Amino acid sequence: MKILVDENMPYVDELFGELGQVVKVSGRTLDAATVADADVLLVRSVTKVNEALLQANQQLRFVGSATIGMDHVDRDYLARRNIPFANAPGCNAIAVGEFAFIAMLELAQRYGGRLQDKRIAIVGAGNTGTALANCLAAYGVDYRLCDPLLAQSGDKRAFYSLDELLGWADVISLHVPLTREGAHPTWYLFDEQRLDKLPPNAWLLNCCRGEVIDNRALIRVKSRRADLRLVLDVWEGEPNPMAELVPLVDLATPHIAGYSLEGKARGTYMLYQALCRELGITPSADLNSLLPPFHLAGVTLSQNIDERQLLGLCRSVYDVRDDDWVFRREGLDGRGFDNMRKNHRHRREFSALALAHTGASEVDWLSQLGFTGIGS
Ligand SMILES: NC(=O)c1ccc[n+]([C@@H]2O[C@H](COP(=O)([O-])OP(=O)(O)OC[C@H]3O[C@@H](n4cnc5c(N)ncnc54)[C@H](O)[C@@H]3O)[C@@H](O)[C@H]2O)c1
């Protein structure tokens, strides 16, 4: 069985090696001829999976995408051809939630004031939005959710309209899929008109898909609104972000908000489980054994920590300023953008760091934030 895999998917040899011959390819440039004799195709978000890619292949048994987003996959076409498909919902939700939380702590530190005093609007309350909400709740930050689809579906949480939240929030964090149809499409959800309604001194974070914000309009609005603070992990026109936009952004990264080692491992593992199901095999590999140990054995806290110290703790797990710095230097063209993503292996989740305390400090809320608590 030939298993064609995007080269940016870690742990494929360990997980799929026993199921067939693993062949690694560039997902960005994958073509129909290369896919023609594959039995299994495993992609990431940069591969458009559609008729053009698959028409020469008559033997494909399974397509998997190690991502949450599915806007790159023509699922109707796969269904018409009876090709089973799986993605990895939730695999990198914790990574995205922690990324947005850390970015907010960075902005608070950079511009004064405390994150704890801000009001946060989370637009899209699915896996990643909820992961951010969990971080904010653990730290005691006031947040509200906007998700008309979940509101209609009977989700019992309190929901607000986007316009209500634009009148309430200091910070807006975007966590929606990219959709062009339906009652609540998200393509250019933040067009110029809506960007103009951002409250004074607002922070706007986009960790979902670049095209949820009209990036040209954002350049125009930001050029006349110096008060706005921007965190962009995703860009219209990836892998070529608009060069004029990057200097206007406080924290700029190349679509790596979900790129914790844990998140990537979970993504590959979820596809491994799905393929095993499809083949009628019991999965034998263990997810936890894939991850390397964290470089810090643990941290002992001797007193309660303030926001600056919390940021220090978060930075010891993942320092977003490193990625921002490299991105501005190397990531601005397509090759640099993709290279940075391909070589991105340094980030862990809060759970990698074990926290002990001496008794004088309170660490329960840090466990809720995601750190591993090991008591006193
Ligand atoms: N930057 C990254 O590395 C990264 C990582 C993971 C996911 N993503 C992107 O983020 C998106 C969200 O991920 P998720 O795991 O939270 O997905 P999800 O499907 O769990 O949640 C998305 C939520 O958005 C809601 N929604 C849809 N349209 C909306 C609208 N117009 N207004 C408000 N809410 C709306 C949906 O009802 C859903 O609850 C993914 O589709 C993917 O494109 C990016």
Ligand SMILES: O=C(O)[C@H](O)[C@H](O)COP(=O)(O)O
């Ligand atoms: O949708 C997702 O899961 C994320 O956007 C994911 O992190 C994208 O990463 P990629 O597949 O492009 O490597």
